[in-house]
Amino acid sequence: MARAQENRTGGGNRTGGGNRTGGGGGTRQAGGRQAGRQRRNGRPRDEEGILPVLARAVREVESRAQRRPLGSEQRTTFQVVAMLAREERTRVKNDPELAEPRRAEQLKRLDGIATILAKTATTDSTLFTLLGDDAEITADARALRREMLEQAGVEAGEDAPAALAADPADAPVDRQVVPRSVVRRRLANPFQVPEYLDDTTPPTPPRRLGSWELLGPLFESFERAADGTASSMELPDPAGRRTPSGLQLMEHQAQLVCAAEKGHRTFLLADEPGLGKTAQALLAAQAAKAFPLLVVVPNVVKSSWVREARHWTPGHPVTAIHGDGHDLDAFADIVVVNYDVLDRHVGWLGDFGFRGMVVDEAHFIKNKGSQRSRNVLRIAQRIREGRARPLLMALTGTPLINDIEDFRAIWQYLGWIDDKKPTPYLLGRLEDTGLTPIDPQFSGAARRCVIDMGIVRRRKVDVASDIPARRVADLPVELDGEEGRSIAAAERELAARMVARYDAAMAARGTPSADLDRDLVHAIAVSERKDSESKKTGENVFGMMRRIGRAKAGLAADYTAQLARSVGKVVFFAKHIDVMDAAEEAFSSRGLRHVSIRGDQSPTQRQAAIDGFVEDPSVQVAVCSLTAAGVGLNLQVASDVVLAELSWTDAEQTQAIDRVHRIGQDRPVTAWRIIAAQTVDARIAELIDSKAGLAARALDGSDAEAGSSADVQVQALESMLVDALAAR
Structure with a gap:
């Protein structure tokens, strides 16, 4: 991102020592002195540029999230603040003219903005989908980005990321186009044949139900x-x-x-x-x-x-x-x-x-x-x-993702x-x-x-019995080494923090009971997601799941390589780019040919990767983004799927598996979920499975108890707290 423009005091020297004041050099010099006085006597330098604009915006979103769910306008603001903060961090790190103390100060302020974003996202897990590389950038988001940059004194088009500059959707809502061939069609056939209703019976007017x-x-x-x-x-x-x-x-x-x-x-x-x-x-x-x-x-x-x-x-x-x-x-x-x-x-x-x-x-x-x-x-x-x-x-x-x-x-x-x-x-x-x-x-x-x-x-079980069965098999893995110990310590710290809050609340009642108070457990779990103090530690359920994903990456890649050599082609799904990168490095080091299907690819690149996996016998693994490659792919050339990371919904997991389990498949399909044993990863897997009943109940007539529409994240925190209390 371009830096906020600053008045410089050297304009006169560049135009011949200030002699050509009529040419604007002297004016620029005077403007620079005036701007310098304003910085000394008025607004401090720290309040210039994009940082104060982002800080105000993110605090408004945070305040709204603490009172009630975010609407579409606040969600757009959340996404744009995150986008501009990433751009500014890149600029600050790479600016050769920036003094190190100043660089450190600005990075610290950006860390503060990132912390508020993370805390706000814990109140609504769907906000995390706005932060992904494959997240849709709407016209409203682009307009707000331009507005924020103008407030900061930055040209909106300066140094725009390629994804923004080249995205064909970068068009204001009111900027309509009419392709030339549409005009030609209208001229060739300016009249449309009128149509009449086949059934002219008027609808039944409301009787009992009108009110x-x-x-x-x-x-x-x-x-x-x-x-x-x-x-x-x-x-x-x-x-x-x-x-x-x-x-x-x-x-x-x-x-x-x-x-x-x-x-x-x-x-x-x-x-x-x-x-x-x-x-x-x-x-x-x-x-x-x-x-x-x-x-x-x-x-x-x-x-x-x-x-x-x-x-x-x-x-x-x-x-x-x-x-x-x-x-x-x-x-x-x-x-x-x-x-x-x-x-x-x-x-x-x-x-x-x-x-x-x-x-x-x-x-x-x-x-x-x-x-x-x-x-x-x-x-x-x-x-x-x-x-x-x-x-x-x-x-x-998957017409039902979270709620009816x-x-x-x-x-x-x-x-x-x-x-x-x-x-x-x-x-x-x-x-x-x-x-x-x-x-x-x-x-x-x-x-x-x-x-x-x-x-x-x-x-499928009812109308396509010739499609072989599928099963989801959990493969527990142990996280050893420093990363595993760090994750375990973070979980213990989180659990201990919630236990302390539970004990304090029970003691404050004056008549504490030995029975578990489920309502209090739920309240503490909800509060934990919003508590700013917990975010100072840098540990929460979302951050731990991402760390677990990175820790599992090598183990999941190892198992995928074993599968590929024993059963043939394998589809590897991960949620985060760094997990995909780690897996691809592991495959390359083993001489295992693979393709990558990600959200930032062009349609041509994507199709080339798909064709390579489907048609080339030597390509053994397709490394796929769980969010970007979970729809629209026919990969039934494989019958084994490795889910290196968990989704937050059963629907997303099912969509990924069904890239392989579909018409044309002639072998049983197995999806291998890599689960980090004795971590929150295992709890999340159980909760996702329990929520799978919603779509079955609404659409398939299942009598199984429907999963609650409450947050999986809150339920995971509740489970951690209950287990910690029981273990005392």
Whole structure:
């Protein structure tokens, strides 16, 4: 990052000893003296530049986090402060003109900002996703970055990191583009054929339910899984249905295509990963005659969608939008665009006349406050306004990541609900039940009404019995040496700190009880995440998990190398870049050929790595980022997966395993989780497994107890405290 501009006093000397005052040299010299006086007599030098701007911003976010959950605006501020702090640290370390005392002072201030960021992130673990190298940088974040730099007196474009300068999504929301080929299409066909509803029956007007709050009960009906059955609408028998020449559909795929052919137009296709959702969506569009079709996808799978469209629907040309869309073919039947560039194309996409829209990895829009969610919802609304009964499909193998509320944005995209209530068609179905939310039967009936709107959920075990089974095997490892002892000491220190707080609270009551107070345990665990004193030690559950990941890296790489030499190709997943780096160094030292799939790669680099792993027999390991490579990859050439680090959610872990366990796999799949024994790592693994019940209960009709939506981190701290109290 460029340094804040400072007035210099040597301007006159550079212009001939100050004789050319009319040329500006003297003015600069006088300006420099004046600025110097201001620094001596007014604002101190320490309050110049970007540091005070960052300090004010981060303290505002910290204050908000202590009172209530952060909104989208504060989350954006958190991300931008972290981004600018990293840039400033790099500048300070590499500035040759900076005196060492000054350098040390600025690095100390940056450490303080980093400490506040870490403390704030412990109040909401999802904030850590904003700090990753592959985190999305929205248009709002870019605008705030420019604003902060202007406040600091720095040109926003100076020394911008390449990732910011070159990112095609770096476009203000109001900077819309219209590709030339779109203009040509409009000129060639300026009139759109009017469409009329096939079913002119008006929706049932609200009778009993007009004054009821219904969204909460609808979401709760899925959490309860009242009838114990899978969340999937009834689909027609596909017998006799024609398939594209030379291509074979599985029965479950043909069922959905047949439903679209018979007139169903909204689908939440939540099949487990690996069951061919892409093919189903493309063939459903073909059956519904929903061309032109818009497909919105993560950038990492954009080229994959183009290839799949050419494979499954060869009679319908496909094009992809890159950047401003200069090479877009607007006359194609299928338009594929990634979330990151929707900002600049949202205007013309909404008015283009699409008859269908598919949103892949639809859990990406679960945060309604994000820019990409707003863009998707805006385009879908425009399509519904301009077309009678368009085909709208949301595809995701993991529609529930943390909470039932993750459904909200997806249902709104499909047109089932709006911000406050069900839309008329769903409301009519609810009215027809004759029930209200106070009736005991309402939950089951409401759940079935929503399912029949178009939820389709099939499990591999039910519809793809020819796909071999998978299992997750935990491989405990002992962390020896100095790093292992350091981690153990940090855990003991953390546990002892919580025990001391528990004892102090019990003593303060005056009548302490020998029984364990679970409410107090929970309160201390929550407080521990927020306590600024604990952060002074540099130890918390997040930092320890990262240290454990680094300590496990060599052991996980060793086991991967053994697997590769005995069973063939292996997929290695890690969460942090430094763990990936350590593993790749270990593979190189053993002469083991490998490829790397990361979030900072271009689509061309990514595809080259995938092709190398899949097609080259000598490439034995694919080293993958758990967050960046967990979706959109077909790696069934391998049947063994090594999870070197744990995710915070079961959904992310499952997505990674399903890169291998999918249609086309002909061998049993084993995922080896490397668990650091006798550390918080083992506790986290147990908690992640316990929370896996949420999606099963909501979507698969499981009667297993659903995992709480409470923080895994808080539960891990509670477990540590309970064990420490029991061990006394």
